[in-house]
Each structure stands twice: as structure tokens, then as C-alpha cells.
Amino acid sequence: MSDADRRSRSGNAANGFGYEEALLFELSREDRVGYSLPELDVPAVSPTDVLPEGSVREDLAELPELSEVDVIRHFTRLSTWNAAVDLGLYPLGSCTMKYNPKLNERVAHLAGFSAAHPRQPAALLQGFLHLCYELARHLAEVSGMDRVTLQPAAGAQGELAGIMMIRAYHEHRRDHRTKVMIPDTAHGTNPATATLNGYSVVEVPSNDAGILEPAAVDAAMTEDVAGIMVTNPNTLGLFEENMAAIAEIIHAKGGLVYGDGANLNAVLGIARPGDLGIDVMHFNLHKTFSTPHGGGGPGSGPVGIKNLLAKHLPVPVVQKSSGPDGDAYVLDSDFPLSIGRLHGNFGNAGMFVRAYAYLRSLGPDGLRRCADMAVLNANYVLARLKDSGAYKIPFDRTVMHECIVSDGNFSEQGVSTLDIAKRLIDYGYHPPTTYFPLIVPGALMIEPTESESLEGLDRFIEALLAIADEVHEDPELVRTAPHHTRRSRLDETRAARKPVLRWQPNAAE
Amino acid sequence: MRYIPHTERDIAQMLDVIGVPDVDSLFSTIPEKSRLRGELDVPAALSEQELLRVLSAMAARNANTDTHDWFLGAGVYAHFLPTAVDALTSRAEFLTAYTPYQPEISQGTLQAIFEWQTMICGLTGMEVANASMYDGASAAAEAALMAMRVTKRSRIVMAEGVNPEYRAVVRTYLSGIGAEIVEVGRAEDGRSQPIAPHIDGDTACVLVQQPSFLGAIEDLASAADAAHEHGTQFVAVVSEALSLALLEAPGALGADIVCGEAQSFGVPMSVGGPHVGFMATRQKLVRQLPGRIVGQTVDTEGRRGFVLTLATREQHIRREKATSNICTNQGLCLLMATIYLSLLGRRGLRRLAEINLSKAEYAKARVRETPGLSLPLSAPTFNEFVVALDGPADAALARALDSGIIGGLDLETDAPELGPSLLVCTTELASRNAIDRLIAALPAGSDSGSQEAAR
Numbered sequence: 035m036s037d038a039d040r041r042s043r044s045g046n047a048a049n050g051f052g053y054e055e056a057l058l059f060e061l062s063r064e065d066r067v068g069y070s071l072p073e074l075d076v077p078a079v080s081p082t083d084v085l086p087e088g089s090v091r092e093d094l095a096e097l098p099e100l101s102e103v104d105v106i107r108h109f110t111r112l113s114t115w116n117a118a119v120d121l122g123l124y125p126l127g128s129c130t131m132k133y134n135p136k137l138n139e140r141v142a143h144l145a146g147f148s149a150a151h152p153r154q155p156a157a158l159l160q161g162f163l164h165l166c167y168e169l170a171r172h173l174a175e176v177s178g179m180d181r182v183t184l185q186p187a188a189g190a191q192g193e194l195a196g197i198m199m200i201r202a203y204h205e206h207r208r209d210h211r212t213k214v215m216i217p218d219t220a221h222g223t224n225p226a227t228a229t230l231n232g233y234s235v236v237e238v239p240s241n242d243a244g245i246l247e248p249a250a251v252d253a254a255m256t257e258d259v260a261g262i263m264v265t266n267p268n269t270l271g272l273f274e275e276n277m278a279a280i281a282e283i284i285h286a287k288g289g290l291v292y293g294d295g296a297n298l299n300a301v302l303g304i305a306r307p308g309d310l311g312i313d314v315m316h317f318n319l320h321k322t323f324s325t326p327h328g329g330g331g332p333g334s335g336p337v338g339i340k341n342l343l344a345k346h347l348p349v350p351v352v353q354k355s356s357g358p359d360g361d362a363y364v365l366d367s368d369f370p371l372s373i374g375r376l377h378g379n380f381g382n383a384g385m386f387v388r389a390y391a392y393l394r395s396l397g398p399d400g401l402r403r404c405a406d407m408a409v410l411n412a413n414y415v416l417a418r419l420k421d422s423g424a425y426k427i428p429f430d431r432t433v434m435h436e437c438i439v440s441d442g443n444f445s446e447q448g449v450s451t452l453d454i455a456k457r458l459i460d461y462g463y464h465p466p467t468t469y470f471p472l473i474v475p476g477a478l479m480i481e482p483t484e485s486e487s488l489e490g491l492d493r494f495i496e497a498l499l500a501i502a503d504e505v506h507e508d509p510e511l512v513r514t515a516p517h518h519t520r521r522s523r524l525d526e527t528r529a530a531r532k533p534v535l536r537w538q539p540n541a542a543e
Numbered sequence: 544m545r546y547i548p549h550t551e552r553d554i555a556q557m558l559d560v561i562g563v564p565d566v567d568s569l570f571s572t573i574p575e576k577s578r579l580r581g582e583l584d585v586p587a588a589l590s591e592q593e594l595l596r597v598l599s600a601m602a603a604r605n606a607n608t609d610t611h612d613w614f615l616g617a618g619v620y621a622h623f624l625p626t627a628v629d630a631l632t633s634r635a636e637f638l639t640a641y642t643p644y645q646p647e648i649s650q651g652t653l654q655a656i657f658e659w660q661t662m663i664c665g666l667t668g669m670e671v672a673n674a675s676m677y678d679g680a681s682a683a684a685e686a687a688l689m690a691m692r693v694t695k696r697s698r699i700v701m702a703e704g705v706n707p708e709y710r711a712v713v714r715t716y717l718s719g720i721g722a723e724i725v726e727v728g729r730a731e732d733g734r735s736q737p738i739a740p741h742i743d744g745d746t747a748c749v750l751v752q753q754p755s756f757l758g759a760i761e762d763l764a765s766a767a768d769a770a771h772e773h774g775t776q777f778v779a780v781v782s783e784a785l786s787l788a789l790l791e792a793p794g795a796l797g798a799d800i801v802c803g804e805a806q807s808f809g810v811p812m813s814v815g816g817p818h819v820g821f822m823a824t825r826q827k828l829v830r831q832l833p834g835r836i837v838g839q840t841v842d843t844e845g846r847r848g849f850v851l852t853l854a855t856r857e858q859h860i861r862r863e864k865a866t867s868n869i870c871t872n873q874g875l876c877l878l879m880a881t882i883y884l885s886l887l888g889r890r891g892l893r894r895l896a897e898i899n900l901s902k903a904e905y906a907k908a909r910v911r912e913t914p915g916l917s918l919p920l921s922a923p924t925f926n927e928f929v930v931a932l933d934g935p936a937d938a939a940l941a942r943a944l945d946s947g948i949i950g951g952l953d954l955e956t957d958a959p960e961l962g963p964s965l966l967v968c969t970t971e972l973a974s975r976n977a978i979d980r981l982i983a984a985l986p987a988g989s990d991s992g993s994q995e996a997a998r
Contacts, residue, residue, distance in 0.1 A: 055654070057654070057657070057658060057661075058658050058881075058885050059658075059661065062888075062889075066888075067888065067890065067891060068627075068885065068886035068887070068888060068891065069625065069886050069887050069888070069891035069895075071891065071894060071895060071898060071971065072971065074898055074901055075974060075975040076901050076902055076904075076905035076975050076978075077901065077904075077905060078897070078901050079897070079900055079901040079904045079905075081789055081897060081900060084900070084904055084923060085760060085789075085790075085923050086760065086762075086923055088764070088791065089760055089790055089791055089923075090789060090790065090791065091788075091789065091790060091791045091792055091795075093889070093893075094665070094666070094788055094888075094889045094890075094892055094893055095665075095889060096661070096662065096664070096665020096666065096889075097662060097665060097666075097884055097887075097888050097889040097892060098885060098888055098889065099888045099889050099890065100885055100886070100888060102625075102627055102886060104885075105627060105631075105882060105885045105886050106627055106630075106631065108885070109631045109634075109637075109655070109878075109882055109885075110631065110634070112650070112651035112654055112655055113631075113634045113636035113637055113651050114636065114651065115636075115648075115649070115650035115651035115654070116636040116637065116640045116648065116649055116650070116651035116652055117640060117645070117648040117649065118635050118636045118637075118638070118639040118640045119635075119639035119640075120635035120636070120638075120639045121635070121636070124639075124640075124641070126641060126644075129641055131639075131641060132546075133546050134638065134639050135546060137591055137594065137595070139633065139638075140595070141594075141595065141598040141599075141602070142813075143629075144598065144599060144602035145602070145607045145608070145609040145610075146599075146601070146602025146603055146604065146605040146607055147602050147605065147813065147814065148607075148811040148812070148813050149607035149608040149609055149621075149811060149812060149813075150605040150606065150607040150812065150813075150814045151607075151613075151615050151619055151621070151812050151814070151815070151949070152619055152812075152814050152815030152816075153615060153617055153618075153619065153815075153952055154605075154606055154615060154949055155940075158605065158606035158944075158949075159604075159605050159606070159814070160604045160605070161600070161601035161602055161603065161604030161605045162601070162604075162605050162814050164601060164604070165598075165601050172585045172586075175583055175584050175585055176583055176585065178579075187677035187678065187681065187816065187817070188677060188869075188870065188871040189870065189871070190858070190868045190869055190870045190871070191677060191681070191869075193868065194716075194868060198715070198718070198719065201719060221859075221870075222857075222858035222859040222860070222861070222862045222865065222870075223858050223859075223868050223870050225858075225862040225863035226858035226861075226862060226863060226865040226867065226868035227868040228863060229863045229864070229865075229868075230688075230716075230719065230720070230867070230868050231719035231720075232719040232720045232721065233719075234863075235862075235863045272572070273570075273572040273573050275572055275573070275574060277577065278574070278576070278577060301573070302583075303579065303582060303583050304570055304573065304578065304579060305573050305577050305578055305579055306579055309577065309579065310577055320871070324546075326638045326639055326875070327639065327640065327641040327642075327874075328637070328638060328640075328873075328874045328875030328876075328878075329637055329638075329640045329641070329642070329643065329649075329651075329652035329655075329874035329875060329878065330641065330642040330643065330652065330656075330674065330835065330871060330872045330873075330874030331642075331675075331817075331871035331872045331873045331874045331875065331876075332677075332816070332817035332871065332873045332874070332875060332876060333870075333871040334817075348715075373715060373718070374711055374712070374714055374715035374718065375680075375708060375711040375712050375715055376681070376712060376715055376716075377677065377678060377680060377681065377712065377815075377816065378618060378678045378679055378680035378681075378706065378708045378709060378712060378804070378815065378816075378818075379618075379619065379678070379708070379814070379815020379816055379818075380814060380815050380816065381815075381816055382677075382816040382817040383813055383814035383815055383816045383817075384811070384813040384814075384816065384817055385816075385817060387598070390598075391594060391598060393585060394586060394588070394589050394594050394597065395546075395588060395589060395591075395594060396544065396546075396588055397585065397586060397587045397588030397589075398582040398583040398584075398585050398587070399544075399582070399587075399588065400544045400546075400547075400588050401583060401585070402582065402583070403544055403547055404547070406566045406569075407547050407549050409566070409569045409570065410549070410554065410557055410558075410561075410566055410569060411557075413561050413563075413569055414557045414560060414561060417560050417561040417562065418560060421560075431572070432563075432569055432571060432572055434572075455645070456645075456647070459645065459647055459648055464645065464648060465645055470859075484546075484547050484549075485546065485547070485548070486548070487548035487549065487553070488548075488549070488553040488556065488557060490548075514843075516647050516648075519647040519648060520650065521646070521647050521650055521842040521846060521848040522647070522842040522843040522844055522846075523647065523842060523843050524646045524647065524840050524841070524842050524848045524849075524850050525840045525841055525842070525843075526646075526840065526850050526852065528840050528841065529838040529839065529840035529850045529852040530838070530852050530853055530854075530855075533671075533829065533836075533838050533852060533853060534838055534839040534840075535657075535660055535671045535672070535829070535836060535837070535838050535839075535852075536657070536660050536661035536664045536670075536671070536672070537657070537658070537661045
């Protein structure tokens with residue numbers, strides 16, 4: 035009997051301390067409990083006595099029955115199958131996977147924040163409203179905008195809010211416009227947001243250096259265009275050097291400029307979108323301001339505006355009123371030209387607490403230091419990869435917070451960006467963003483962030499160089515990676531062709 | 544700065560490799576006139592110790608379930624949070640990962656989402672669910688948008704019983720695309736007026752909340768039948784997800800889309816967010832769902848694994864033709880809910896729902912026998928109901944507050960036609976003693992901090 039067979043016969047489905055883990059529903063055993071509920075101190079009511087016939091469900095047979103130990107082990111084991119920032123470099127471009135400070139978690143867990151209700155009287159919520167007011171004020175200062183709403187739940191909802199304010203601005207002036215201009219380097223959320231607002235998209239190409247050319251914007255700009263959505267620095271990691279001139283062109287024909295703040299980390303304390311002609315922008319608190327990404331979210335996407343859009347802000351707005359007894363913070367919904375409400379409550383409030391703690395931990399010097407070191411790290415990675423000659427560098431110039439290389443050198447070996455990414459996993463790295471931006475074939479978009487040390491970057495670069503050697507020496511090794519994960523490559527085509535989207539008892543395996 | 548590892552020696556070495564004299568040179572692509580002059584006007588950095596003091600002082604100025612007895616719900620519910628939920632979701636492998644784009648190193652997140660989708664399908668009686676939406680309000684808006692895509696119609700009928708903040712978000716989301724929104728009022732007993740007369744062949748969907756914002760248990764089956772007669776999608780909205788443990792699954796009553804808010808499943812109230820919207824539908828509509836979806840597959844050696852799937856609906860692939868612009872989900876919060884549902888499970892969740900129901904029935908009985916208070920709506924309820932008062936609602940809430948109680952929502956704005964009244968919610972956190980003290984404080988004649996409070 036082989037070693038693997040003997041281990042498998044024990045039923046623990048482990049490879050050392052790497053555990054296999056079944057689904058909750060397969061682990062379920064009848065009558066097992068994972069809860070303790072208090073004794074009922076009022077008379078017990080039978081649902082069928084007080085609820086209409088046919089409105090009471092029979093059973094919750096779909097839910098599992100597990101002990102607390104079962105549940106703890108299940109999710110603890112699952113957690114060991116994840117890559118995470120706290121395990122190592124997570125250079126996912128445009129996602130700013132920086133360290134998420136533990137202090138932020140501690141303060142967000144204080145009962146005065148975590149166990150308070152959005153509709154309790156404002157007088158009993160002054161600490162939170164004060165925090166909202168201060169956070170909005172600091173974000174406005176960081177970005178050079180006049181006002182900030184914290185309500186949007188994520189960057190994409192921030193885009194929605196921003197484009198809605200642009201639309202409200204034009205419509206209030208009885209200026210009906212039908213298009214939004216978007217560069218070819220933009221995130222997919224930008225065009226999707228424009229559509230959700232009823233706009234069609236005019237795509238504007240970037241130049242050979244990877245940035246927007248005023249002439250190209252001028253050629254596309256008409257009095258039918260409500261505005262432009264620009265990410266600066268852009269998704270190639272390049273600063274849009276012509277931003278001010280582009281804003282002038284848009285403004286001259288009555289349009290407004292939307293700034294996608296996904297990459298704000300690169301310019302903290304160095305340049306401010308509001309000083310470059312941006313009229314409205316969103317922040318990603320989960321990128322720039324260190325709130326945790328949580329396996330896909332929650333994000334948080336506050337929006338900064340110039341005063342010309344103030345009357346269209348989403349409601350409610352937190353306002354400060356100063357009186358003889360000191361400052362009080364109130365919720366103001368008296369904005370007749372508001373775009374309305376985007377979130378059932380104030381937004382992802384728990385993220386405000388974390389972001390505020392982060393801002394106060396850093397101060398002006400710390401914010402500037404983030405940008406300096408994030409940009410230093412990206413340029414260091416780019417310089418070493420360029421020196422090695424191992425990877426194709428599509429835009430050879432000083433970058434901001436992220437750099438792009440491609441698989442262009444490996445076409446003869448039949449090795450793609452996907453293969454490089456998967457092989458990086460064997461070296462213990464979460465891969466960079468792949469195949470984005472779309473204008474670079476086979477792009478690998480690397481954003482180290484300021485959290486990574488010099489020796490950490492050196493190890494990552496050595497891994498990339500080792501893989502480049504492997505491509506020439508043993509391309510099959512790379513093409514079939516990863517080899518050291520608990521799952522090898524997963525069949526995504528099969529998943530999409532015959533979708534299995536939930537567990538069902540008795541489903542054929 | 545303890546979050547940034549670079550020493551001056553590191554920086555010098557890196558600049559040397561890059562071949563520039565100083566860090567400033569790396570910003571040479573930013574034109575001089577675009578640079579910030581001076582430094583940002585934000586407060587100077589605080590140490591960990593100082594910052595904790597500042598934030599603790601801010602937190603101390605917010606009433607919360609640790610400081611007060613709690614009867615305020617209205618879409619955000621004060622339930623007990625089992626310790627295991629936070630212990631597990633605080634694990635850095637969940638907390639500091641992102642969207643599981645690389646399935647080989649994200650199976651933890653992916654399997655948990657698959658389990659979430661399975662449980663949401665079971666609770667709602669539907670066949671497919673997505674990997675969560677921002678919140679219940681935006682889930683309702685996305686459901687309306689989805690119904691418009693499915694039917695290629697643009698008229699939305701929405702019951703006034705849908706949470707007013709959800710309705711506001713639906714109006715916002717639909718404001719740019721020429722949709723018509725019709726609202727159906729409330730009948731005497733608290734339920735929606737018959738929906739049928741408002742539906743026509745141009746109606747994309749009907750949205751009804753179960754239980755309604757004012758707590759009434761609606762007749763979903765009739766509303767669904769009325770919708771289907773016109774080929775209209777029926778959307779059931781749920782803002783108190785615990786009700787799903789007690790009430791018939793909306794899918795069994797004819798819903799085409801079930802959406803709402805799962806905050807009640809172990810997610811802290813956290814001043815209203817982050818919470819976790821959910822959305823489920825029929826198999827045949829899966830390609831119209833917004834948001835991420837996880838599916839089961841196998842790896843090259845035939846072992847079961849999970850991946851993000853059906854991505855051709857999404858913005859990063861389809862751009863302006865995507866089903867939604869949504870990118871992030873509420874991953875951490877759906878994990879909380881999945882853990883919570885695993886702990887409570889088949890019997891615990893039902894038992895908890897019955898406790899909530901029993902507390903509400905007890906409180907309603909006390910209201911009925913108390914002079915000055917009454918129940919203006921006769922429809923059956925789950926854990927939330929309206930109490931009519933004999934004096935101003937703000938004064939009644941102030942008297943409750945004197946007894947250490949957050950007494951509910953003043954309905955002056957959301958249902959002024961009811962006169963002075965409160966929306967009161969009793970979860971498992973509401974003790975009999977607290978209910979008695981609340982009831983004693985509400986009538987206009989009662990003294991604040993009454994004798995009952997001392998009991």
C-alpha cells in the first residue's frame with residue numbers, strides 16, 4: 035500500500051497539515067447543534083396560531099446541522115486555502131493590496147461603532163457623525179476637492195454617483211447630453227457605469243506612450259458629450275501628464291471631468307486631482323486607505339466634488355452646526371436637486387472608521403511616504419526586470435505605483451501570461467493582474483505597494499527571473515503550473531458550460 | 544512609519560538600481576504646475592496609543608446595544624452575534640485576500656461563497672444565487688434592472704411596503720434610463736393594496752417586501768399570480784432575513800427574483816454597513832444576474848474545486864454591455880452570514896425565529912392591554928410592528944430613553960398618516976423586563992424613569 039493510500043484510508047484527507055475539506059452540507063449530522071439560545075422569558079407562541087394559513091414554512095432542511103467545533107474547523111481549514119496580504123506580497127495591479135493595519139480592526143470593533151444603528155437619533159450618534167465629517171474633510175484636502183460624500187458602497191457605486199451628479203448638473207441647466215468619453219485604458223466599471231446612466235460611450239485612444247493626447251480628446255469632444263472619465267495615474271501606471279489641458283478642452287465645450295481614484299495611492303501628498311481640473315472623483319477606501327479587501331469586498335467608494343455639483347450630492351449629508359454648547363453634527367436631507375440615495379444607510383460605515391484611523395495614523399508625512407515608497411517600489415521592480423532583459427516592457431518610462439510587463443518574449447515557447455501567473459503561485463506569490471489593461475497584449479500588471487520591503491521585492495523579482503529561465507529550459511513545467519497547490523488548474527470552461535452553482539443532495543458527482 | 548519598511552539605506556540602494564538621484568525624480572512625469580505646494584493640511588500622525596484614545600472617545604458618544612435596550616429595527620436588526628463568527632472572519636486569510644481571481648489559491652473564499660449561494664437558494668426557495676450585492680437596497684434596484692432586461696420592459700410597480708430607503712435607492716438607480724416607477728399604497732390592515740390593477744403589459748416587475756416595512760406579512764402568492772398574468776417578473780424583497788426561517792420561501796409562492804439584506808445573519812449593525820445584499824433567481828435567468836457567481840468544477844486531476852464563473856455577464860469582460868457595473872461584492876459579510884447560518888443551522892435558525900415571534904406577540908399583547916397604546920394595523924407580523932401612541936412620538940421615545948431604552952422608529956416621516964406612532968422591533972435581545980419597561984414608558988401620562996424601570 036502506498037503512503038498516500040494509507041493516509042487516505044485514515045479518512046482525514048490530509049497531506050500533512052494541508053487538509054481537504056468537504057462542504058458544510060456533507061459534514062452535517064442530524065441533531066448536532068452549534069448554538070445556545072437563552073430560555074424564552076415570554077409565553078411561547080406557535081407560528082401556525084398567529085400567522086395566516088399557508089404562510090409558515092415546514093422546515094429548513096437546506097441548512098446543515100453542525101457543532102461549533104465542526105464550524106470552527108471547517109472555516110479555519112478553508113482559510114488555509116487562501117493567499118492573503120498577511121501571508122506575503124499580493125501584487126495585484128490596480129487593487130493596491132497594501133497592509134491592512136490591525137489597529138483599524140480594533141477600533142472598528144468598538145461597540146460604539148459596531149453595535150450602533152443608522153437610524154438612532156443623531157444626538158445619540160455624535161461620535162460617528164463627527165468621524166464622518168472629519169473623514170470627509172480630510173479626503174477633500176487629500177484630493178483637492180470641495181466636498182465629499184461617503185455614501186457609495188464601493189468604487190463602482192461611487193462612479194455611478196459621480197456620473198449621476200454630472201447628469202443632474204447638465205439636466206438642471208436643460209443641456210441634454212448623450213455620451214461619455216472614456217479612454218481605452220479604463221477599468222471596465224467606467225463604461226458599465228456610463229451605460230447604467232443611459233449614456234453611450236465614446237472611446238478615446240491613448241498615444242504610443244500610453245497616455246491621453248489633448249488632440250485626441252479634442253477630436254472626440256462635442257457638445258453632446260457630458261464628460262470624460264479619466265483614471266490618473268492610469269492603468270498603465272502612467273501619470274496623465276496632459277490632464278490639465280484635457281480638462282480645459284472638456285470644460286470649454288461644457289463637459290465635466292470625472293476622476294477614477296483607483297490609483298490615488300501614487301500621488302498622495304504630491305498632486306491633487308482637484309488641482310488638475312477634475313470636477314468629481316471617487317476614492318477606494320479599500321485601496322488607498324487600507325481597509326481590508328475581505329475576499330472581494332466590502333469596498334467603500336466616497337465621492338469628492340467641486341462646489342458646482344454640491345446641490346446634487348446624495349442625501350443625507352452630514353453637516354456641522356456650531357453653537358454656544360459646542361459643535362453638533364446633523365443629517366441634512368434638504369437637497370431638492372439631490373441625485374437621491376445610493377445606499378440603504380450611510381454606506382459601508384465600518385470602513386469609514388478604519389480609513390479614518392489610517393489617516394490619523396499616517397498624518398501628512400505618512401501619506402506622502404506611501405506615495406513615495408509605492409512609486410519607488412514599482413520603479414525598482416521595473417528597473418530590475420528591464421536590466422534582466424527577460425520580460426518585454428511595453429512602455430519603457432518612469433512609472434507611478436505600478437508597472438507592466440508582458441509575455442511578448444515567450445511566444446516561441448508557447449508560454450502565455452496565464453502560465454507565468456500560475457507558475458508564480460508555485461513560488462509563493464499571488465500573481466499580478468493579468469491581461470489588463472486591454473491595450474497591452476498579455477499584460478502582467480504589477481503593483482507592489484509601499485508595504486513591501488527591498489528584500490521582499492528582490493525575492494519576487496528572482497522568482498520572475500527564474501520563471502523566465504524555466505520558459506526557455508522547460509516550458510512544459512510553466513505551462514502546467516501550479517504544481518504545489520492543493521488544486522491544479524481548474525476547468526473554467528466546464529464551470530461555465532454546465533453551471534453547478536449550489537450543492538444539492540444526491541447530485542451526481 | 545511602522546507600516547512602511549524602507550530604511551534610508553534601502554532607498555539609496557533602490558535609487559541606484561533605478562538610476563535616479565532621489566525619490567522626487569520619480570515624479571518627473573507630473574508637470575511642475577500640477578504639483579501640490581507644501582504639505583497636506585491634515586492632522587499630524589498619532590501613535591497607536593493616542594489614536595485608540597481618540598477613537599474610543601468618539602465611539603463612547605454613540606448609543607449602542609451594549610449601552611441601551613434596543614427596539615429599533617426598520618431594516619437594520621439587533622441580533623446576538625455568536626463569538627465564533629468574528630473569530631473566524633478575523634482570520635487574515637479571509638480578511639486580507641481579494642476577489643478570488645486565481646482559484647488555485649482562493650479555494651477558501653470560493654468554497655465559502657458556494658456554500659453561501661447554496662444556503663441562500665435554500666432559504667429563498669430559488670435555484671441560483673450570486674455572491675452578494677452591496678446591500679438590500681441596491682439588491683432591490685439591481686433586481687428591477689434585471690427584470691427590465693428579462694422582459695425588455697421599463698415600467699416598475701413597487702409596493703409602498705418596500706423599505707422607504709430601498710425605494711429611494713431604486714428610484715436613484717433607475718433615474719438615468721427612462722424607467723417609470725409606480726407605487727402601490729397600503730391597505731387598512733397594513734398589507735399592500737391589491738397589486739393586480741396596477742400591472743399591465745408594459746410592466747417589467749412588481750416588488751413586494753416580506754414582511755413589509757411596517758411589519759405586515761404580505762400575501763406574496765396573490766401578488767405573484769397577478770404579475771404572471773401579464774408576463775411580469777415578481778420580485779420578493781426581504782430586509783429581515785430571519786423571517787425566511789419562519790415564513791414560506793418566496794420561491795415556493797411564485798417569486799422570480801428574491802433579493803434583500805442578510806445583515807440579520809451575524810453581521811454587526813455597524814451604523815448601517817457594511818452589510819450584505821443577496822439575490823437569487825431561477826436557473827433559466829442566471830445569465831441576467833448581476834455580480835459575481837461561483838461554480839463547481841474539477842482540476843486537471845479530477846478533484847472538485849470552485850471558480851468564478853459566467854463572467855461574460857460582468858463589467859471587466861463586457862464593459863458597456865455588462866449586466867451591471869458592480870465589481871466588488873460584500874465578501875467578508877457573506878462569510879459572516881455563512882458562518883452564522885452554519886452555527887444556527889436547520890433547527891437553531893427556526894428556533895431563533897420563533898423566539899423573535901414570541902417576543903413580538905408578547906409585546907403586542909402588552910400594547911393591547913395598555914391604556915393609551917394600540918395596534919393600528921391588524922395584519923399578522925413577525926418581529927416588528929406599529930404601536931400607535933396617545934401623544935407625540937418624540938416625547939414617548941424620550942421617556943423610553945430615560946429608562947435606558949432605544950424605543951423604535953418614529954414614523955412621522957415614513958408613515959405620517961398613522962398619526963403619532965412607532966415601529967417597534969423585538970429580537971431575541973429584548974428581555975421581558977425591557978419590553979415591560981418600554982410599554983410602561985410609551986403612554987403620554989407615564990413618568991419618565993417610572994417605577995417599572997426600577998423593578
